[in-house]
Amino acid sequence: MLAIINARVYTGTGQVLPEAAILASEGRIVAVGPEVRIPPEAAVIDARGNPVTPGLVEAHGHVGLANEGVGAEGDDVNERIDPVTPHARALDGIHARDRGFEDFLQGGITTVQVKPGSANIFGGSMTAVKTRRLPTVDAMVVRENTGMKAALGENPKRAHGAEKDRAPYTRMGSAAIMREWLFRAGEYRRKREAGEKGADYDARLDALQPVVRGKVPLRIHCHRADDMLTAVRIAEEFDIPYTLEHASQGFKIAEYLAHRGVSCAVGPSMSREAKVELEGVGFETAVAFARHGVPYCLTTDHPVIRALYLHMIAGIASASGVGDAGALAAVTLSAARHIGIDDRVGSLEEGKDADLVLWSGDPLDGRSRALSVIVDGEIAYEES
Amino acid sequence: MRAYIGARIYPVDAPPFDDGVMLVDDGHIQEVGADVRVPDGVETVDLSGRVVIPGMVDAHSHAGMWGDGEGDASRDGNERPGPIAADVDAVDSVNPHHRSFASCREGGVTSVMIHPGSGNAIGGLCFAAKTRGEIVDDMVIRAPTGLKGALGENPKRGSGKDSPKTRMGTAALIRDYFARAAEYGRKKDADKDPDPDAGFENALRVLRGEIPFRVHAHRADDIVTATRLCEALDIRYNIEHCTDGYLLAEFLGHRELTAHVGPGLSSRGKVEVANRDERNAALLHAAGVRVCLVTDHPFLDVRYLMAYGGVAHKHGLPFDATLRALTLTPAESIGIADRVGSLAKGKDADFLVLAGEPFRYRSPILSTFVEGEEVYTRQQP
Structure with missing residues (x-):
């Protein structure tokens, strides 16, 4: 049992409890509030009035796949052999000892959805893991297969195109490949279910089944507004669940997206405009989404921007016009909803995982430091 | 000439001071300090509550x-x-x-x-x-x-x-x-x-x-x-x-x-x-x-x-x-x-107006001046 007392608790559901305690047992939160009874056997952390937030949630990262400071040997982000590799699984590439995980704990992030990269039309399935360092990545998993990267x-x-002399060369070529494989995956399902011939096992079509059956979303990397519209167009044609990843020019089509209620993982907002499609990247999209009611979370795309700075990004978003409550939600509960694991993480509520961060000051001030990070009720990081 | 008054000023090559005055003329800093007198008839810009640092x-x-x-x-x-x-x-x-x-x-x-x-x-x-x-x-x-x-x-x-x-x-x-x-x-x-x-x-x-x-x-x-x-x-x-x-x-x-x-x-x-x-x-x-x-x-x-x-x-x-x-x-x-690089007499009037103390993400840059000309103004969110 672990208790945090004398804390200013941001529950992640919009409430701030000025003087409260949190009690955790067997990895779960058993009580939150101003009058929690602390059993004598509980280990106690005195917050001394400092803020406690839910562990932050990063909905879009490549930690463990993009091993840092290692060079080509540690680059396991994109299976570039072919533009269609849905059968690749991020879980099989995550190096649990990648030093990038240190950044997550130091930055107060306790859960991350690890995704394959964006070189392929279908890049592979993703997984949500805790950032607590355990010997195996399997032990860190919150939920395996939380979506298919596209x-x-x-x-x-x-990655393909002119350099490899193979499709896609153009945006319309990319869309055609996406449609072709979603169509084939649907046919594969129909034939398999009907016991028809001509539907022998196919790893790639098999891997797309959770998407065409509506079990997991297609999570579509798109920066430019027209790419976002293409993503919406295709997902609606096939009637599959989907999310938009990056959504850098979302500020141009916020109202359109709001009508559809599609969840967007926005970021990395501090990115430089390294590519033409990043024109206009900044905090305008988060502000526009907040204003128009587009569900969104903020991400670092670690290691593109180091996860260490996620709370600073939330602070800048707040000052840019999102407001404190919105900015904090965008790195906690909204991110958990985006991943589909808000039953487990993203807020401090009874029954949820005991993932929380004790900060040295205002969590949305980049100068604040994570003093203690607790994952599954265990102290995973303490500032030295 | 224009006088910027009321801000907390960090000259960088001297200690900061509150309620500062900076006189700018022809792209240069004429005077900067806490006790600078604003000459009669000079246009003033009130920066009370703001912070000024060099560009x-x-x-x-x-x-x-x-x-x-x-x-x-x-x-x-x-x-x-x-x-x-x-x-x-x-x-x-x-x-x-x-x-x-x-x-x-x-x-x-x-x-x-x-x-x-x-x-x-x-x-x-x-x-x-x-x-x-x-x-x-x-x-x-x-x-x-x-x-x-x-x-x-x-x-x-x-x-x-x-x-x-x-x-x-x-x-x-x-x-x-x-x-x-x-x-x-x-x-x-x-x-x-x-x-x-x-x-x-x-x-x-x-x-x-x-x-x-x-x-x-x-x-x-x-x-x-x-x-x-x-x-x-x-x-x-x-x-x-x-x-x-x-x-x-x-x-x-x-x-x-x-x-x-x-x-x-x-x-x-x-x-x-x-x-x-x-x-x-x-x-x-x-x-x-x-x-x-x-x-x-x-x-x-x-x-x-x-x-x-x-x-x-x-x-x-x-x-x-x-x-x-x-x-x-x-x-x-x-x-x-x-x-x-600093706010001092004779230097170029390159400076920033901040909403509060530097390095706080809640006090963004409100405006940027180069040689006395406002070259960036923050749009209100």
Whole structure:
């Protein structure tokens, strides 16, 4: 049992409890509030009035796949052999000892959805893991297969296209490949279910089944507004669940997206405009989404921007016009909803995982430091 | 003349004061202080509740020459596959209409030193410019302000047939080039009329002490190689990036070196930056190294230079040192401190109005002034 007392508790559901305690047992939160009875056997952390937030949630990262400071040997982000590799699983590439995980704990992030990269039209399935360092990645998993990575725009063209002399060369080529494989996956399902011939096991079509059956979303990398519209167009044609990843030019089509209620993982907002499709990247999209009611979360795309700075990004978003409550939600509960694991993480509520962060000051001030990070009721990081 | 009154002012070369007055005329600071009298009839701008600091000076930028959503068409930072491009001048690659300059003004950067890239062992001339203007020659504060050199991974990646394949190869190329430039100089001095060579002319400027050699080095051994090369040549130099500097802080502190530390807020993308540590600037400063915080724009978007300052401060760089590392120290390193880097009588009226104390993400830059002209105004969210 672990208790945090004398804390200013941000529950992640919009409430701030000025003087409260949190009690955790067997990895779960058993009580939150101003009058929690602390059993004598509980280990106690005195917050001394400092803020406690839910562990932050990063909905879009490549930690463990993009091993840092290692060079080509540690680059396991994109299976570039072919633009269609849905059968690749991020879980099989995550190096649990990648030093990038240190950034997550130091930045107060306790859960991350690890995704394959965006070189391929279908890049592979993703997984949500805790950032607590355990010997095996399997022990860190919150939920395996939380979505299928897909990509539109510049990256698939660059990874394949003219350089490899194979499709896609163009944006319309990328869309055609996406449609072709979603159609084939639907046919595969129909034939398999009907016991028809001509539907022998196919790893790639098999891997797309959770998407065409509506079990997991297609998570589509798109920066430029027209790429976002293509993503919406295709997902609606096939009537599959989907999310938009990056959504850098979302500020141009916020109202359109609001009508559809599609969840967007926005970021990395502090990114430089390294590519043409990043024109206009900044905090305008988060502000526009907040204003128009588009569900969104903020991400670092670690290691593109180091996860260490996620709370600073939330602070800048707040000052840019999102407001404190919205900015905090965008890195906690909204991110958990985006991943589909808000039953487990993202807020401090009874029954949820005991993932929380004790900060040295205002969590949305980049100068604040995570003093203690607790994952599954265990102290995973303490500032030295 | 215009009088800015009421703000808390950080002049940087003097202690801060509240309810300050700054008189600006013809692009220059006429007076700045707490007890300055505003002459009758002068237009006043009330900045009560605001904070004023000097316009920031970014000592390592590629503004105007690449990135920012323009793709390959404007990639003008690294000339030829390599390995030596001592003859080129960054002035000739810079497009004043490139959106990066608007980003500089939004980010509170009013002066930049623009470098060629680090793809070549010797990359060309750097220069200093204001971030406002239509004609690059009119934006120049001083040119040239250094010759770019590079060690480590980048020059090895060059695709030229003569590009170095190893770190010792890169060092050998640089040694050889300066030796031949010195030979060229001796011939000129002896009126032997060597064939004109623009690269050697630029290297001679370094050998004669007119401009420093500005050496890109991330890894500790590369930094040490830079000191070895430059001290053998007895030339002025500084370290660009200096990512592993904290591992050698005492070694560098003894030399009273200047380190252009950055790009901040970036990841460990290359092997040579595997030891990146947020405490670097703080530990270098503590050891006596002169620290500038730089963006290497576009590698850290210049709009986040102030945020980078906040991170360096959070990780131990004292407040005054952080402010100086973004203003006066880079101005000194570039050689333009007579005009910019602090708020003092006679200097250019380059300053920022902040909503509150620097390095708080809740007190953004409200406006940026270059030579008395407001060149950026924050839109209300």
